[in-house]
Amino acid sequence: xxxxxxxxxxxxxxxxxxxxxxxxxxxxxxxxxxxxxxxxxxxxxxxxxxxxxxxxxxxxxxxxxxxxxxxxxxxxxxxxxxxxxxxxxxxxxxxxxxxxxxxxxxxxxxxxxxxxxxxxxxxxxxxxxxxxxxxxxxxxxxxxxxxxxxxxxxxxxxxxxxxxxxxxxxxxxxxxxxxxxxxxxxxxxxxxxxxxxxxxxxxxxxxxxxxxxxxxxxxxxxxxxxxxxxxxxxxxxxxxxxxxxxxxxxxxxxxxxxxxxxxxxxxxxxxxxxxxxxxxxxxxxxxxxxxxxxxxxxxxxxxxxxxxxxxxxxxxxxxxxxxxxxxxxxxxxxxxxxxxxxx
Amino acid sequence: xxxxxxxxxxxxxxxxxxxxxxxxxxxxxxxxxxxxxxxxxxxxxxxxxxxxxxxxxxxxxxxxxxxxxxxxxxxxxxxxxxxxxxxxxxxxxxxxxxxxxxxxxxxxxxxxxxxxxxxxxxxxxxxxxxxxxxxxxxxxxxxxxxxxxxxxxxxxxxxxxxxxxxxxxxxxxxxxxxxxxxxxxxxxxxxxxxxxxxxxxxxxxxxxxxxxxxxxxxxxxxxxxxxxxxxxxxxxxxxxxxxxxxxxxxxxxxxxxxxxxxxxxxxxxxxxxxxxxxxxxxxxxxxxxxxxxxxxxxxxxxxxxxxxxxxxxxxxxxxxxxxxxxxxxxxxxxxxxxxxxxxxxxxxxxxxxxxxxxxx
Numbered sequence: 001x002x003x004x005x006x007x008x009x010x011x012x013x014x015x016x017x018x019x020x021x022x023x024x025x026x027x028x029x030x031x032x033x034x035x036x037x038x039x040x041x042x043x044x045x046x047x048x049x050x051x052x053x054x055x056x057x058x059x060x061x062x063x064x065x066x067x068x069x070x071x072x073x074x075x076x077x078x079x080x081x082x083x084x085x086x087x088x089x090x091x092x093x094x095x096x097x098x099x100x101x102x103x104x105x106x107x108x109x110x111x112x113x114x115x116x117x118x119x120x121x122x123x124x125x126x127x128x129x130x131x132x133x134x135x136x137x138x139x140x141x142x143x144x145x146x147x148x149x150x151x152x153x154x155x156x157x158x159x160x161x162x163x164x165x166x167x168x169x170x171x172x173x174x175x176x177x178x179x180x181x182x183x184x185x186x187x188x189x190x191x192x193x194x195x196x197x198x199x200x201x202x203x204x205x206x207x208x209x210x211x212x213x214x215x216x217x218x219x220x221x222x223x224x225x226x227x228x229x230x231x232x233x234x235x236x237x238x239x240x241x242x243x244x245x246x247x248x249x250x251x252x253x254x255x256x257x258x259x260x261x262x263x264x265x266x267x268x269x270x271x272x273x274x275x276x277x278x279x280x281x282x283x284x285x286x287x288x289x290x291x292x293x294x295x296x297x298x299x300x301x302x303x304x305x306x307x308x309x310x311x312x313x314x315x316x317x318x319x320x321x322x323x324x325x326x327x328x329x330x331x332x333x334x335x336x337x338x339x340x341x342x343x
Numbered sequence: 344x345x346x347x348x349x350x351x352x353x354x355x356x357x358x359x360x361x362x363x364x365x366x367x368x369x370x371x372x373x374x375x376x377x378x379x380x381x382x383x384x385x386x387x388x389x390x391x392x393x394x395x396x397x398x399x400x401x402x403x404x405x406x407x408x409x410x411x412x413x414x415x416x417x418x419x420x421x422x423x424x425x426x427x428x429x430x431x432x433x434x435x436x437x438x439x440x441x442x443x444x445x446x447x448x449x450x451x452x453x454x455x456x457x458x459x460x461x462x463x464x465x466x467x468x469x470x471x472x473x474x475x476x477x478x479x480x481x482x483x484x485x486x487x488x489x490x491x492x493x494x495x496x497x498x499x500x501x502x503x504x505x506x507x508x509x510x511x512x513x514x515x516x517x518x519x520x521x522x523x524x525x526x527x528x529x530x531x532x533x534x535x536x537x538x539x540x541x542x543x544x545x546x547x548x549x550x551x552x553x554x555x556x557x558x559x560x561x562x563x564x565x566x567x568x569x570x571x572x573x574x575x576x577x578x579x580x581x582x583x584x585x586x587x588x589x590x591x592x593x594x595x596x597x598x599x600x601x602x603x604x605x606x607x608x609x610x611x612x613x614x615x616x617x618x619x620x621x622x623x624x625x626x627x628x629x630x631x632x633x634x635x636x637x638x639x640x641x642x643x644x645x646x647x648x649x650x651x652x653x654x655x656x657x658x659x660x661x662x663x664x665x666x667x668x669x670x671x672x673x674x675x676x677x678x679x680x681x682x683x684x685x686x687x688x689x690x691x692x693x694x695x696x697x698x699x700x701x702x703x
Contacts, residue, residue, distance in 0.1 A: 056585075058585070164395050266572045312585060
């Protein structure tokens with residue numbers, strides 16, 4: 001019995017089974033998992049710096065690097081969320097500081113218990129986020145310009161609420177600075193703040209990747225018109241994102257209070273640029289529709305690794321700035337290349 | 344189903360509403376601005392204070408008090424270190440345009456000198472407070488702490504305190520990528536006081552990493568930027584401790600940086616036998632000294648700077664008397680004291696109790 005010739009493959013099957021060269025394979029991998037490239041850079045960087053200076057790879061130093069990136073990582077998660085939805089939020093620093101100052105004052109002066117004060121701070125954060133959302137999503141003003149404006153408004157409110165003076169951790173409920181508490185496991189110092197940020201990432205990651213809301217956020221950022229045609233309420237989605245950002249920033253502020261041991265109007269106001277850098281390095285596109293929360297934490301740790309590693313290697317400070325700049329440019333360039341996924 | 348036929352006109356309406364609101368807000372704010380004062384009231388502007396820092400807050404508060412006492416119309420403009428010379432120059436120009444007869448400025452960088460020159464050409468008296476301009480005579484007079492002299496006293500105290508022990512030093516400055524007069528004067532003054540060779544007295548971080556100080560050997564572990572904030576101080580100290588855990592002398596540019604540095608020391612369990620040296624002498628700093636967190640503090644008097652400057656400005660505007668410097672100096676030295684509860688021979692100091700009377 002002669003073998004029948006194999007049935008001809010359909011065009012679809014032929015296309016799916018085509019051979020891709022290495023460049024296209026990498027392009028596809030990174031398109032599906034935007035955090036893959038920053039993760040590989042991070043692994044290489046940690047290896048290189050550990051070789052350059054023995055103090056870098058010690059558990060103590062590595063714990064410090066993570067502690068130093070914790071606050072920016074939390075803010076970068078919020079920023080990544082907004083970027084994915086097609087917006088941007090430049091008021092993040094001032095919003096974060098304002099909510100923490102209010103929570104701190106409520107606890108220190110009105111004697112409100114810590115968890116409740118933080119909750120009220122979160123409500124304020126949601127309200128301030130709603131202000132951003134109203135301007136950017138409902139009135140459809142340019143989010144870049146509008147959040148630049150709200151940054152100034154919130155920063156002014158910070159000065160108004162604080163009178164320029166910080167509130168010491170000792171005068172408020174210890175719960176508010178609990179994020180600074182730590183335990184040492186095998187030489188690694190783990191702070192409550194790190195755990196909080198990890199939980200935040202898990203929740204946000206789940207919401208973005210496993211829920212309908214998350215799908216809608218990606219869709220709205222990717223192609224607003226197409227989203228509208230499939231009956232996604234784009235205004236609601238965008239507005240909701242800004243409100244969620246406000247709540248996330250209150251959590252970030254809580255982590256900051258643990259680190260500084262109090263609420264200070266001096267620190268954190270200009271974390272906006274760092275959060276955008278971290279999000280972009282982590283694979284989130286400035287154009288919206290593509291990004292990774294996981295990437296945002298990798299991005300913030302990567303920046304701190306570079307600064308810390310270069311310092312310990314005895315390299316002049318100007319090269320730290322250079323390195324972060326090059327990293328950002330490479331990330332944006334990579335972003336453009338990934339967008340070209342065609343074949 | 345038609346695709347939102349009115350979306351175009353609705354967008355236009357939204358945009359117009361936003362525009363109208365902004366215009367209304369701007370007009371409302373303009374209307375709320377204080378009415379122009381009559382020609383007899385002297386107008387003075389204070390420019391460049393970062394009121395989130397208690398030091399500058401004191402400067403601003405005492406300036407306002409003195410202005411009220413003398414019946415002067417004072418406007419205060421804030422700048423943060425991050426905003427820089429651009430913003431400060433604009434503030435100087437707008438002060439001149441608003442009719443100020445004298446401007447008190449906290450110079451943020453030498454780049455504001457052109458704006459100062461324009462102001463002086465327009466007949467406005469310009470006085471520097473907190474730190475000098477570069478060159479010093481770009482302004483009519485400066486009311487500053489002699490930062491280099493004070494730094495030297497602080498360094499001399501540390502050298503005497505160490506008494507021959509090896510000094511493993513962490514230098515926590517404001518910037519690592521700019522030359523800022525207060526930063527350089529305090530840092531280089533401190534090292535001079537310790538007897539360490541300076542290489543270039545106009546630059547930080549160029550000293551030999553190992554060598555001899557006035558009592559023995561030294562190692563400078565790091566020169567880190569703190570941005571003069573507490574969080575910056577903490578991160579800087581953490582990095583320095585990673586580089587060399589045996590640090591026993593911490594030089595900090597101001598109290599917020601010192602508080603952050605102490606936090607890092609505490610978290611690393613390394614507070615024993617470490618000298619934390621700083622500047623400011625605020626009441627918070629004096630309390631930190633009593634708790635043992637700061638070892639020695641150079642107390643400065645920011646309130647005096649602006650108060651004296653305003654008095655001098657009023658004298659000049661009313662009577663034409665030019666402001667004069669301290670004897671033998673190009674500036675008016677508003678003074679400083681070394682505060683510590685551990686007095687050493689050869690360096691004058693006051694106790695924390697005495698400092699508590701004078702603090703801000």
